[in-house]
Amino acid sequence: MENIGQKIVELRKSKGYTQEELAEKAKVNLRTIQRIENEENKPSGNTLKFICEALDTLPEKIIDYGKKEDLKLLVLMHLSVITYLVIPIGNILIPLIFWVSKKDKIINLDEKGTRLLNFQIIWTVLTTITLSTALLTATLELTNLENGYISYVLLFLFVILNIINVAMAVIIAYRIKRKSKYTSYPNLIQIIK
Incomplete structure (x- = not known):
């Protein structure tokens, strides 16, 4: 202020x-x-x-006076979510660095960063539970020598969740660049305010 x-x-x-x-x-x-x-x-x-x-x-x-508009930084922050493919929990850590260091300097970064981080925390918990359950189920299916399909369903769900996360990051980054409506993640649960 x-x-x-x-x-x-x-x-x-x-x-x-x-x-x-x-x-x-x-x-x-x-x-x-x-x-x-x-x-x-x-x-x-x-x-x-x-x-x-x-x-x-x-x-x-x-x-917002004193803040500047920086669409490139907003786009980069949203695309940084994809780093989780290489860096474990990079989808949270890299955007968190952007958010903490620039939220008081860039217009809309505080609100968009908060939504992004909340979404990524929830997404990470869901995918971790899904993958852990899939691996546990696969192990149990192998030891019982039964033809169980639950592990396959859970692995499929894990892949779908990953595709959704990457697609959302790319779509939101594209919309920010084009100055379209709906340029933020849904506000499901507020963990970070």
Whole structure:
């Protein structure tokens, strides 16, 4: 939330408002506006909301000030999921490095990174359980010398889950690059917030 005051000054001037006019429209004390614009204070949630309504903008636009848009980094973060094919749990570790190091600098990285990591954690747990159960079942089927097909079904499910994960990473990365809708993983369970 750096440079909020600077962003408010720019928006206020672009609207042609004086500090007094903004204070009046936002129903906020003039001294509060002056302190915020001089970076002496950060606005509270309600104050920011009132100022944004007076300036006809969204609070997210002001809070994201100082962040930059970097679609290439977002694409790279989503494609980094595929590293699990070479590095065990690379689908979590590599995106986690992107998320931790850049979430305060890149627009949308915090939200998209959180969704990506939550999805990958759930996916990793599911595939680990599926593969472990398949291997255990295969071992039991071999020792009993029965023709069991449960291990084959579970291995097939494991392969399908892997195909889905790679496909989702590629599709979402492509959509981010093209600035399409639905450029994030589904928000199934929030493990990381």
